[in-house]
Amino acid sequence: MAEKRNTHQKKMILETLCEMKNHPTAYMVFERLQEMGSHISKSTVYRNLSEAAEEGIILKLAITDSDVRYDGNTMPHYHIRCRECNGVYDSKIPYQDYIDELSRKEDGELISSHMIEFNGVCQKCKKRMEEKEK
Amino acid sequence: MAEKRNTHQKKMILETLCEMKNHPTAYMVFERLQEMGSHISKSTVYRNLSEAAEEGIILKLAITDSDVRYDGNTMPHYHIRCRECNGVYDSKIPYQDYIDELSRKEDGELISSHMIEFNGVCQKCKKRMEEKEK
């Protein structure tokens, strides 16, 4: 009655994801693995990340990208999207339960959670832009 | 010194978008136009929607989809994504300015706005699920 197997590939993929702090897409994880000399195939990376997200081992990010992104950190948290470099950063503010309550009161839908994405410019890009000004 | 032209195609595309209340992707607008017997090409639909969004005439939706969606309603508002039918609905709750202030205080980034997407089940699907229960 074998159901789930622990393979080298799965372990490598999840370890690599957790090392990457840039909220990568499945493709980015695949590329990283290739750089490291791994021969894990594209489809294996896509499948494992997708399955891990379904199992709740990793997080499938709610990001307004045209690509799905993953995060090793499964704690609920918000994201900041830099409109200059397109990078994704974590916000430090805690989950706002009351936002869900507000929606439950106002809207007729069955709300279970929400996500927030901030639009802004990250510190790195901000600094770079200020230096260009001079 | 002609800069911007008003073409039949542009007019038709924007009118069609505003008639559609389901926050369509560019492709969905293209399909709708075809159903209506229009011969407007795919690339024209994509280009016009993208340009209109840049000009602020329409809204490029912040939705955690793998596709970009557009909205004729340019008022800032939040969205509810139904996890059953995958539909996108508008929330009635007003924009929460203080969320931006909170992030500005806690995070170091230059925040200009945010978007919220609720995860839930829409009224239609809720009703359908309840009827199946019986």
Added chain:
DNA sequence: ATATAATTAAGAACCATTCCTAATAAGGAG
């Protein structure tokens, strides 16, 4: 050690989106 079935590698297929180019037509000038 063997069996079986979950998992993988490799790459073809998919499909929304972008890109390219010749043809078209909006709108200003005469």
Added chain:
DNA sequence: CTCCTTATTAGGAATGGTTCTTAATTATAT
């Protein structure tokens, strides 16, 4: 109204991330 300029379009090829397919592999139970 007619001509010119050039923004815009139609049509389709190219792109590229993701999904799918299949035979080969390999984790795990027995």
